[in-house]
Amino acid sequence: MTTVHPLVDTSLLPSATHEEKVIRTAHAFYEHLIGLWAPAIIEAAHETGIFAALADRPVTADDLAASLHADPRTTRVLLDALYAYDVIDRIRSTDSFLYVLSDAARECLLPGGVFSIAGKMVHDRRVAWSAWANLGEVVRQGTRTGTENDNQISERDYESLVGGINFWAPPIVDVLTDELRRRGADGGTPATVLDVGCGTGLYSQLLLRAFPAWCAMGLDAERIAPLAAAQGQRLGVADRFLVRSGDFWTEDWGTGHDHLLFANIFHLLTPASGQRLMDLAARSVSATGTVVVIDQILDAEREAKTPQDRFALLFAASMANTGGGDAYTFQDYDDWFAGAGMKRVATLDAPMHRILLAQRL
Ligand SMILES: C[S@@+](CC[C@H](N)C(=O)[O-])C[C@H]1O[C@@H](n2cnc3c(N)ncnc32)[C@H](O)[C@@H]1O
Numbered sequence: 117m118t119t120v121h122p123l124v125d126t127s128l129l130p131s132a133t134h135e136e137k138v139i140r141t142a143h144a145f146y147e148h149l150i151g152l153w154a155p156a157i158i159e160a161a162h163e164t165g166i167f168a169a170l171a172d173r174p175v176t177a178d179d180l181a182a183s184l185h186a187d188p189r190t191t192r193v194l195l196d197a198l199y200a201y202d203v204i205d206r207i208r209s210t211d212s213f214l215y216v217l218s219d220a221a222r223e224c225l226l227p228g229g230v231f232s233i234a235g236k237m238v239h240d241r242r243v244a245w246s247a248w249a250n251l252g253e254v255v256r257q258g259t260r261t262g263t264e265n266d267n268q269i270s271e272r273d274y275e276s277l278v279g280g281i282n283f284w285a286p287p288i289v290d291v292l293t294d295e296l297r298r299r300g301a302d303g304g305t306p307a308t309v310l311d312v313g314c315g316t317g318l319y320s321q322l323l324l325r326a327f328p329a330w331c332a333m334g335l336d337a338e339r340i341a342p343l344a345a346a347q348g349q350r351l352g353v354a355d356r357f358l359v360r361s362g363d364f365w366t367e368d369w370g371t372g373h374d375h376l377l378f379a380n381i382f383h384l385l386t387p388a389s390g391q392r393l394m395d396l397a398a399r400s401v402s403a404t405g406t407v408v409v410i411d412q413i414l415d416a417e418r419e420a421k422t423p424q425d426r427f428a429l430l431f432a433a434s435m436a437n438t439g440g441g442d443a444y445t446f447q448d449y450d451d452w453f454a455g456a457g458m459k460r461v462a463t464l465d466a467p468m469h470r471i472l473l474a475q476r477l
């Protein structure tokens with residue numbers, strides 16, 4: 117398994133005098149600044165075809181450079197950098213090294229797998245790099261504050277991103293499934309799920325696997341809906357997973373759904389559009405149904421006590437970059453729930469996320 121090792125060992129630095137404290141602080145901040153190296157190095161390997169080449173067999177830097185028509189020395193530099201990040205491994209072979217991609221790393225890094233992060237790398241290169249470079253300008257100008265989804269990620273960009281964040285779903289759905297079972301859900305009783313902005317549909321597809329009598333409908337944009345349908349086939353739930361393509365602001369969602377799922381949707385929205393989406397949810401969920409929000413959610417003080425908090429505080433900056441979104445607080449959600457005639461009935465933690473369950477009053 118890959119471990120994240122610190123790169124700058126601040127424990128070796130004294131901090132008795134003011135100057136020593138300044139130097140130690142500079143070391144700590146420098147480690148944040150070189151965070152930029154990681155995506156640059158990993159995405160360069162993706163872009164040059166190094167991961168695809170290593171997937172075939174372990175190979176030396178010289179052989180890899182020859183097969184990719186690349187420069188041998190910089191190929192070796194990049195391979196060693198990937199090794200330093202624990203992305204690849206290397207084994208000594210006479211006078212050089214063989215570079216190796218583990219089975220798990222291969223499935224993450226090459227396109228095509230359900231949990232591949234290749235789409236995230238494509239998204240970074242198309243959208244995130246330039247957006248991050250523009251964050252100062254966003255801070256000066258403010259993000260947009262319209263009443264609808266102001267996120268500037270295009271459908272084309274979502275085509276790569278949605279698969280690239282699939283790996284988020286399984287541990288979250290495990291936590292959600294346990295809570296739903298605790299509240300009486302069982303595999304034998306039919307229930308319906310509407311997965312709003314479903315992306316690949318993985319959250320509702322995994323729920324269908326856990327609850328064999330349930331059916332789900334995914335709703336997403338025209339270019340994304342076919343991805344969800346294809347993945348439903350791949351995961352063997354296509355007979356219970358339908359997809360509708362359309363804009364969730366204007367489509368009719370129908371009524372009487374037992375579960376309404378919003379996975380990674382509210383963080384895309386402006387505060388005004390958050391209330392509007394919650395109003396639509398309250399109209400569409402059944403009288404005894406549950407609205408499930410899965411998102412980066414903070415407490416009112418925006419504390420950084422847990423990994424979820426820290427991730428959410430940073431995720432908010434990422435959302436500011438690409439639109440009007442944010443990591444909203446429990447209070448924001450409670451206000452939207454109350455405004456829509458609902459109340460929060462459960463709060464759960466999962467990696468990088470919190471899960472809120474709400475019901476109509
Ligand atoms: C961050 S992704 C989340 C996808 C999925 N729920 C997940 O968590 O993996 C946001 C999704 O919302 C969809 N979306 C955003 N605005 C939409 C709109 N107005 N109508 C339909 N889908 C929309 C995007 O196409 C994208 O698939």
